Amino acid sequence: MRLLTHNMLSCNIKGVTNGFPLRIEVEKSMEKEVDFNIDFLKSIFSKVEWTALVEAARSLGYNDLPEEVVDSSTMLESSDFLKKFHHALLELHLEEGALICPETGRRFPVNKGIPNMLLHEDEV
Amino acid sequence: MKLKQLEGLLGNLEQFSCPKIELEQYPTSAHIASRMLFSAEKTFGDVTGKVVADFGCGCGTLGIAAALLDADYIVGVDIDAQSLETASVNAEDMEVELNLMQCDINNLNWRGQFIDTAIMNPPFGTRKKGADMNFLSVALKVATRAVYSLHKTSTRDHVKKMALRDCDATSAEVLCELRFDVPQLYKFHKKKEVDIAVDLWRFVPPKDQERVVKTFSPHQ
Numbered sequence: 473m474r475l476l477t478h479n480m481l482s483c484n485i486k487g488v489t490n491g492f493p494l495r496i497e498v499e500k501s502m503e504k505e506v507d508f509n510i511d512f513l514k515s516i517f518s519k520v521e522w523t524a525l526v527e528a529a530r531s532l533g534y535n536d537l538p539e540e541v542v543d544s545s546t547m548l549e550s551s552d553f554l555k556k557f558h559h560a561l562l563e564l565h566l567e568e569g570a571l572i573c574p575e576t577g578r579r580f581p582v583n584k585g586i587p588n589m590l591l592h593e594d595e596v
Numbered sequence: 597m598k599l600k601q602l603e604g605l606l607g608n609l610e611q612f613s614c615p616k617i618e619l620e621q622y623p624t625s626a627h628i629a630s631r632m633l634f635s636a637e638k639t640f641g642d643v644t645g646k647v648v649a650d651f652g653c654g655c656g657t658l659g660i661a662a663a664l665l666d667a668d669y670i671v672g673v674d675i676d677a678q679s680l681e682t683a684s685v686n687a688e689d690m691e692v693e694l695n696l697m698q699c700d701i702n703n704l705n706w707r708g709q710f711i712d713t714a715i716m717n718p719p720f721g722t723r724k725k726g727a728d729m730n731f732l733s734v735a736l737k738v739a740t741r742a743v744y745s746l747h748k749t750s751t752r753d754h755v756k757k758m759a760l761r762d763c764d765a766t767s768a769e770v771l772c773e774l775r776f777d778v779p780q781l782y783k784f785h786k787k788k789e790v791d792i793a794v795d796l797w798r799f800v801p802p803k804d805q806e807r808v809v810k811t812f813s814p815h816q
Contacts, residue, residue: 476710477671477695484705492707506693511645512668519708586680589699596703 473566473585475528479520481587483573483580485595493524494571494580496531502565508558514548520561529560536560602664603630609686611655612679619676620719620727624657624746628774632715632744632796633661635771640798642742643667646712649738651701651731656683656694658715663692671695671711673704701734714739717746720792729758736763736801743801749773749793764802770795 483491526537536556538547547553571580571587578595581588606626615621637643644666650659653672660683662670672694674680680696687694718731728747735743736759743765747755752770759768776794 473697474695476669477697480671480706480708480710481697482705482707484699484703491705509668516647516669516710519710521708584681584684586677586684586696586698588677589697589703590675591700591703 473582473587474562475525475532475564476516476520476561477587478528478566478571479524479561481571481589483575483578484589485573485576485578485591488573488575490575491573493521493527493574495574496528496566497570497572497579498531498533498566498568500568501532502567503559503563504565506562508555510554513554513558513561516561517544517548517557525560529564532564532566534560534564597664599630599634602634602661603627605664605690606630606657606661608689609655609657609660610682610689611657613682614678616676618724620722620724621654621676621679622717622776622778623655624717625777626657628717628746628776628794628796629657629661631772631774632746633658633665635796636713636715636742636744636798637665639771640742642713642744646741647671647710649673649711649714649735651714651716651735652718653683653694653696654679654717656686656696658717659683659694660686660690660692662713662715663687663694664690667713669693669695669710671697673697673699673701675700702730704734704738706738709740711738712741714743714745716744720748721751729755729762732759732799733763736765736799739801741801743797743799745797745799746774746776746794747797749795752795755795755797759797759799763799766800766802768797768799771798772796 611623648662648667650672659672714735719727721728759765776792
C-alpha cells in the first residue's frame with residue numbers, strides 16, 4: 473500500500489468522526505522505484521494532507537520530509553523537495569502490518585500490500 | 597496504443613477461478629473493457645494522466661486497461677480477497693501499478709478529492725436488488741470528473757432517473773450498447789453462453805458537491 477492510498481483512507485466504522493489519519497503499524501515495508509512524474513506531483517500536492525503523509529512516511533522509517541510546507545509554490549519548483557515528496561507518496565509501501573483507527577483503536581490488517589477495510593456486522 | 601493492441605493485452609489476463617454468484621462475479625471481457633477505456637480516453641480525455649478508481653475491480657481488468665492507457669494512479673476496490681489476489685498477479689504480469697483495497701463499496705470512506713474518473717462493471721443487481729445503483733451512487737460521490745459504468749440495457753430508464761434525480765448527476769449519457777457475453781459460469785445457467793445487452797454509460801458527477809462519501813443504499 474502506497475502512502476497516497478493511505479492519505480485517502482479514513483476509518484469507515486459507522487459513527488466514527490475522527491477516523492483520519494489511520495496510524496500505521498509496520499511488520500514489513502518495502503521500496504519500489506516508480507517513474508518520476510512532475511505534473512502528477514504538482515497536481516496531487518494540494519489534495520494531500522501533509523501532516524498525515526509526514527507521519528506515515530516516518531512510521532515507514534523515512535524522515536526526510538519537511539514538517540510543514542509553508543510556501544508551496546516555491547517548494548513545488550524545488551527538485552529536491554519534489555523528489556522527497558515523490559519517494560514518500562509513491563515509492564514507500566506498507567506490505568504487511570495494520571492501519572489503526574485513531575478514535576476507536578480498531579485494527580485494519582494489511583496483507584500483501586492490500587488493506588482490508590471490511591467491517592464487522594456491528595460496525596456498519 | 598491502438599484499440600486492438602489494448603484488447604489483445606487484456607485478453608491475457610486471468611479471470612475468476614471460482615466465481616461467487618452472490619457477488620455476481622462475471623468477468624469483464626477484453627472486448628468490452630478495451631472499448632470502454634478507449635472511448636473514455638479518446639473521446640473525453642478521462643484516463644491518461646488521471647487518478648482512476650475501479651469499483652468492484654474483480655480481477656482488475658478495467659483498472660489494468662486504465663494503467664495501459666497511462667492513468668497516473670489507479671485504485672482498485674473489491675470486497676473479495678481472492679479476486680484482489682488475482683488482480684494483483686495480473687497487474688504484476690502486465691507490469692503496471694494497481695493500488696488495491698478490500699472494502700465493501702457501501703462502506704467506502706475516502707477523504708479528499710483524489711479521484712478524477714471512476715470506472716466500473718458493477719453487479720447488475722440481478723441477485724441483490726439495488727446493488728448496481730449503490731455502486732453508481734458511491735462512484736458519483738467519489739469521482740470529480742466522470743463515471744463510466746455498464747448497466748443492463750433493460751434498466752436504461754431507471755438508471756437515468758436514479759443518476760439524475762437521486763444522485764444529482766450533471767449528465768447521464770449512453771455512449772453505446774454492447775453485448776456482454778456471460779459464459780456458463782454457474783450451474784443455474786442453462787445455456788452455454790448468453791448475450792446480455794448492456795449500455796456503456798458516462799455520467800458527470802454533480803459540481804461542487806461536498807465530497808464526503810456517505811452510504812446511500814436505496815434498496816437496503
